Amino acid sequence: MIEIRNVKKSYRGSWLSGKAGKEVLRGVSLTIPEGGCTGLVGGSGSGKSTLARLLLGLERPDAGEILIEGVELRKWRKEHPGKMSVVFQDYTASVNPRYTVEQILLEAVTAQTGTGGRGRKDENTDLTEQARSLLRDVNLPEHLLGHYPHELSGGQLQRVCIARAVAANPKILVLDEAISSLDVTVQEQVLELLAGLRKKYSMTYLFIAHDLQAVASICGDIYFLHQGVIEEHCACRDLSRVRSSYARSLLDSVIIF
Amino acid sequence: MKVWKRLRQDRFSFACLIFLGIVVLCGILAPWIAPHAPEALNVKMKLAGPSLTYPLGTDYLGRCILSRLLWGIRTTVFLSIAAMAATILIGTVLGILAGVCRGWIDACIMRVCDVMLSFPGEVLTLAIVGVLGVGIGNVIAASIIAKWAWYTRMVRGIVSQYTDKNYIRFARVCGCSKGYIIQKHLLPGIAGELAVLATLDTGSVILNISALSFLGLGAQPPTPEWGMMLNEAKEVLITHPWQMAAPGIAIMAVVAAFQFLGDGLQAACDPRQTGKRPAMFLRREKAGGKMHGTSES
Amino acid sequence: MELLKVEGLTVRDEEKGETLAENISFSLSNHECLGIIGESGSGKSVTCRALLGLLQGKLAVTGSAAFGGEELIKMAPQRLREIRAQHISLMMQDAMNAFDPLYTIGAQLAETFREARGMKRREAWEAAAAVVRSVGLAAPGEDPARVLKKYPHQLSGGMLQRCMTGLALALKPEILIADEPTTALDSINQRAIVENIRRLRRETGMAVIFISHDLGVVKYLADRLLVMRRGRIVESGEASEVFEHPQEEYTRYLIESRRRMSGQFRRAVSEGGAHD
Numbered sequence: 001m002i003e004i005r006n007v008k009k010s011y012r013g014s015w016l017s018g019k020a021g022k023e024v025l026r027g028v029s030l031t032i033p034e035g036g037c038t039g040l041v042g043g044s045g046s047g048k049s050t051l052a053r054l055l056l057g058l059e060r061p062d063a064g065e066i067l068i069e070g071v072e073l074r075k076w077r078k079e080h081p082g083k084m085s086v087v088f089q090d091y092t093a094s095v096n097p098r099y100t101v102e103q104i105l106l107e108a109v110t111a112q113t114g115t116g117g118r119g120r121k122d123e124n125t126d127l128t129e130q131a132r133s134l135l136r137d138v139n140l141p142e143h144l145l146g147h148y149p150h151e152l153s154g155g156q157l158q159r160v161c162i163a164r165a166v167a168a169n170p171k172i173l174v175l176d177e178a179i180s181s182l183d184v185t186v187q188e189q190v191l192e193l194l195a196g197l198r199k200k201y202s203m204t205y206l207f208i209a210h211d212l213q214a215v216a217s218i219c220g221d222i223y224f225l226h227q228g229v230i231e232e233h234c235a236c237r238d239l240s241r242v243r244s245s246y247a248r249s250l251l252d253s254v255i256i257f
Numbered sequence: 258m259k260v261w262k263r264l265r266q267d268r269f270s271f272a273c274l275i276f277l278g279i280v281v282l283c284g285i286l287a288p289w290i291a292p293h294a295p296e297a298l299n300v301k302m303k304l305a306g307p308s309l310t311y312p313l314g315t316d317y318l319g320r321c322i323l324s325r326l327l328w329g330i331r332t333t334v335f336l337s338i339a340a341m342a343a344t345i346l347i348g349t350v351l352g353i354l355a356g357v358c359r360g361w362i363d364a365c366i367m368r369v370c371d372v373m374l375s376f377p378g379e380v381l382t383l384a385i386v387g388v389l390g391v392g393i394g395n396v397i398a399a400s401i402i403a404k405w406a407w408y409t410r411m412v413r414g415i416v417s418q419y420t421d422k423n424y425i426r427f428a429r430v431c432g433c434s435k436g437y438i439i440q441k442h443l444l445p446g447i448a449g450e451l452a453v454l455a456t457l458d459t460g461s462v463i464l465n466i467s468a469l470s471f472l473g474l475g476a477q478p479p480t481p482e483w484g485m486m487l488n489e490a491k492e493v494l495i496t497h498p499w500q501m502a503a504p505g506i507a508i509m510a511v512v513a514a515f516q517f518l519g520d521g522l523q524a525a526c527d528p529r530q531t532g533k534r535p536a537m538f539l540r541r542e543k544a545g546g547k548m549h550g551t552s553e554s
Numbered sequence: 555m556e557l558l559k560v561e562g563l564t565v566r567d568e569e570k571g572e573t574l575a576e577n578i579s580f581s582l583s584n585h586e587c588l589g590i591i592g593e594s595g596s597g598k599s600v601t602c603r604a605l606l607g608l609l610q611g612k613l614a615v616t617g618s619a620a621f622g623g624e625e626l627i628k629m630a631p632q633r634l635r636e637i638r639a640q641h642i643s644l645m646m647q648d649a650m651n652a653f654d655p656l657y658t659i660g661a662q663l664a665e666t667f668r669e670a671r672g673m674k675r676r677e678a679w680e681a682a683a684a685v686v687r688s689v690g691l692a693a694p695g696e697d698p699a700r701v702l703k704k705y706p707h708q709l710s711g712g713m714l715q716r717c718m719t720g721l722a723l724a725l726k727p728e729i730l731i732a733d734e735p736t737t738a739l740d741s742i743n744q745r746a747i748v749e750n751i752r753r754l755r756r757e758t759g760m761a762v763i764f765i766s767h768d769l770g771v772v773k774y775l776a777d778r779l780l781v782m783r784r785g786r787i788v789e790s791g792e793a794s795e796v797f798e799h800p801q802e803e804y805t806r807y808l809i810e811s812r813r814r815m816s817g818q819f820r821r822a823v824s825e826g827g828a829h830d
Contacts, residue, residue: 007642044710054428058559076808081432094423098445107441111433154594168431180738183593188811190571210740216819232788257770257812 002032002055002172007064009050024050027064027229032071037198037205037235038220041212041250047228048052048208052176056086068172079171082108085170087176091158095149102145102162105131108168134163137200138193155186164189166197173198173207179214191218193203212254260449263525270521280511284330284374293321295328296491304497312500313503316486317493322503325481332482336509337462345455347405352412356420357435366409373406375445382465386474390419393466393482396475401464404458411454415447449526457519461513462494469510483508557728558582560604563627565597565785574600575785587762588757589776590795591769591808593665598765598784599601602731603712606644609635621729639670643727649714649735652773653706659686659714660702663721670725682754685720689750712743719747723754730754731763736771748774769812772795781805 010023024047034039039072043047053059055066057077066073077084085108088094095104106127132142138159149157158178167174175194179187195218198205213223216236224231224247232244242248283290292312299319307314313322335348357367373381384401419425419442426439467484469475476482479491483504490500563578577599582588590598604615605626605778619626621637629637643801646652647706653662663682665672673681692715694699706714715735722730732751736744748771754760766772772779772793779793781804789802 001602044712045740045749056426058429072433077432086427086430088423088426091421092631094427096424096442097379107428107433108431111428111437111438127790166429168673171802182813183810185593185811191815210738212741213816213819215816216822217815234820237822239819240824250741251823254819255741255745255770255774256823257773257816 001034001069002206003067003070004028004051004055005065005067007051007054007061007066009047009054009059009061010084012065022249023231024228025054025061028225028228029064030223030230030233032204032206034203034204035221036221036256037195037196037207038210039218039222040206040225041210041215041222042225043210045227046225048225049176050223052086052206052208054173056174080171082168083164083170084174085168086174086176087158087161087165087178089180091154091161091181092149093156094161095164097149099118099148100145101135101147101149101152102128102131103162104149105134105145108164108184130167133162134167137166137197138163139189140255141163154191155182158182158186159161159188159193162193162197166203169201170203172206174208176208177210178207180209180211187214187233194218209237213256260522260525262442264521267521267525270386270518270525273518273521276514277511277518278359280330280334280514283327287324287331288503291321291324291327293324295320296479297321297324304493304500309313316453316500322486322500323355325486326483326503326507328481329483329486329507332461332480332509333467334486336393336397337466338413340466341455341459341462344404344408345451347401348408349412349447349451350442351405351409353416353439356413356416357439357443363413363433368408373402375434376403376408382469382472383455386469391477392410393476393480396466396469396476399469400462404462408454412447412451415450419443419446436449453519453523456515456522460515460519463508463512463515481490492501556581557584557620557807558621560601560605560619563601563604563615563619564688565600565609566614567612568614570611575604576749578617578787579778580787580790582761584628584761585755585759586778587764587776588778588780589772590763590765590780590782591767591772592788593767593784595784596782598782599733600785601782601803602644602733602763602765603637605732606638606642606731608633608644608828612705614691640747641727642729642731643722643725645718645730645732645735647737649718650706652718654715658703659709660699663702663717667724668750668786671682681724685717685724687787689716689720690746691716705734706768712739715739716743717749718748721749726758727760729761733764733765734767736766736768743770750816751775760820769809770816771796781808782809 006027007025007026008023008027009025010021011019028047028051030040031036038049039049050059051078054061055073057073070075071079081257094195099107109127109130111123128145130146135142135144140156140159140163144152144156144160149160152160158181162178178194179190182190191214194205197203205218207215208220221233221235222239223233224242224244226246232242234242235245242251264274264429292310295385297320299504300320302311302315303319312320312325315326316322319452330541355541361526367522370407380395381403382399385402386395388394389398425438425442428442466475467482467487470482470484471488473488476485478485486504487501490497490504494499559581561579564573565575566573578597578601582587582674590601592598598611603609604613607626607629609615615627617627623642626634626637643786659796660679660682663685664675664678666679668675671678671681679702682702686692686698686701691701699710714813719735721733725737730751736747737745751762751764752775755762758771762775764772766773776793779787779791779796781796781802783804789796789800789805795811796805800809817824
């Protein structure tokens with residue numbers, strides 16, 4: 001269970017350079033049930049990526065608190081190293097171009113044990129086997145292990161990113177526009193894959209996207225974020241009954257196929 | 258490895274690399290291949306032209322110019338490389354410290370850098386030599402002090418570029434330690450760019466050290482040093498102008514070789530030449546991706 | 555009347571020996587909207603760029619593309635530029651990169667009008683203001699200068715894309731080529747752009763080539779449809795016909811994928827509708 005309570009974040013302006021500050025999150029509260037998949041919908045500049053960075057501990061909120069299982073975020077992360085993971089939108093920038101798929105997949109695992117990939121020989125064969133099974137999890141052929149990122153297609157690379165994210169067995173997975181850059185056909189496959197992985201590893205998802213249809217197809221409940229404020233929260237099946245003007249206009253302008 | 262391959266294909270840069278290799282080798286082997294001791298005087302033969310005993314002739318004290326040139330590699334080139342290495346080491350450590358830790362550490366380091374960078378480099382070097390006294394060691398120290406801030410700032414810039422990359426964010430989310438991230442992601446990333454900078458800059462350090470020695474602030478007689486050899490040749494400029502040729506050409510050739518090698522290395526490191534198809538294609542699309550047909554006109 | 559006739563268009567990458575688009579033929583009549591769908595790498599964008607002479611590097615283009623009796627392939631760059639300014643507009647996915655970050659939106663819009671239409675400074679500024687109004691970035695009573703005086707980084711991607719749409723439409727081209735203009739936008743901005751294109755088609759009878767992998771938007775706009783895969787045309791025909799009765803396996807697969815993904819959403823919306 002993740003609780004985000006009245007979180008605020010603004011980027012400081014500077015009086016000297018005359019830059020205006022910007023308030024990105026203006027008191028956001030939301031609850032993500034354990035083992036659930038919660039959607040966060042908002043346009044560009046709504047602050048959804050900032051919220052993701054706060055939850056991931058990459059930045060600290062100015063005010064408010066983030067609790068996981070009732071424990072403050074930083075403390076929880078110390079107690080549960082590697083139990084939180086993320087998939088970003090921009091898959092090409094998400095992997096180090098110098099590393100092979102195998103090294104990328106195992107980074108989270110080896111970094112935890114501190115071996116840095118220089119373990120004993122039998123450990124290494126274990127790790128390779130683990131990398132193979134991760135590739136199987138995301139329906140990729142095993143021979144890709146030795147490939148470099150630039151040799152893979154966008155869909156393949158994003159699947160590697162997903163496999164890498166679940167490698168260390170996280171409890172919480174943040175998907176920050178994870179499927180937005182993919183083709184619709186691939187999106188559909190990846191969504192299915194994500195739904196399967198969530199069951200297999202019993203993870204909690206925060207699914208951030210701007211595409212309402214994609215969010216609706218995987219999430220149990222949806223938060224609408226608009227200009228740093230949560231406009232509405234509803235269960236996915238009650239989508240048609242949203243009241244707030246932002247959620248309404250978002251919903252009404254979807255061009256359904 | 259790819260960088261090396263591409264550098265091999267660039268014949269000119271590779272020739273520069275080989276030339277510099279030979280120069281370094283000559284410097285190492287100087288005691289064995291130099292025909293005379295660099296300080297051995299032969300007053301009877303002073304200012305002699307090239308001959309079998311003195312292939313490049315002798316200077317105003319009758320010392321073998323070739324021998325002094327070969328021994329001079331040790332002072333001029335080796336010390337320059339050492340100075341560069343030290344500068345880069347300091348720059349990298351402080352730059353990474355500033356870029357990774359941020360906060361007040363970053364602020365302190367960068368403000369000191371700002372102060373250092375606000376002095377003109379040459380004036381700073383002269384001032385330091387003036388305070389510490391003349392001598393080649395002090396010149397080296399001065400050149401490090403004058404340059405480290407610039408490198409620190411460069412490294413910090415590159416590091417902060419890299420820390421915004423998603424793969425480093427991912428590593429942080431996973432709970433990887435800072436040391437791990439620096440070792441596995443940051444250092445390999447900045448190594449290429451630093452190598453290029455360092456190669457380009459070594460040339461200017463050589464010029465710097467030679468110039469100070471030429472002015473009599475660096476190496477002291479009778480140490481063989483190229484800049485000082487120029488200085489000594491200057492005395493007999495009117496009567497024996499060719500005396501300047503040997504050290505002058507040596508400095509020019511080595512500095513130019515470092516510059517060309519740096520350029521070649523830069524081209525070899527450039528991702529646009531890696532032949533990575535997706536990246537190239539994207540770039541091409543972007544280049545064609547003007548706002549509108551019309552805005553191209 | 556036939557506006558554009560493309561026959562046997564082939565784009566080859568000589569360096570790598572790959573064929574990016576092979577034997578593409580289609581025609582576009584006045585007032586028509588042609589939708590092109592397919593996955594990334596299917597050659598949709600390459601085809602359209604080849605038409606406008608915007609391909610760079612060592613790409614060899616062969617075949618023919620006739621626009622009003624003139625051959626676009628192998629046309630002199632100068633004339634091609636005129637065509638792009640006067641007759642065929644291109645709209646791209648990446649609005650962020652299409653604007654120069656150093657100039658205000660207004661300056662860039664006005665510059666385009668001055669270049670393409672030979673307008674005077676004041677006139678061009680008025681035209682730019684009209685663009686901003688036409689895409690709904692400034693309400694009728696509002697001062698459009700508020701938006702015009704902003705720099706690209708101060709606007710969101712969706713707003714920039716709307717400016718691009720407005721600009722492309724304000725030039726009143728005979729053909730608008732829209733290359734994934736709505737991808738990566740939230741539904742409100744997406745809708746605004748699509749409605750703008752529709753409105754202008756109604757008003758000026760402009761023909762549109764609409765490239766997208768979002769079948770919903772294509773279905774909403776297109777009269778005829780081209781399905782592409784790996785550089786070839788897989789299927790083509792009347793849009794409604796292709797969407798209702800796809801003949802090819804691949805087309806069915808594309809449609810099925812999209813149906814499955816939007817299924818939950820459709821159910822949620824329609825069930826809700828029953829409750830109301």
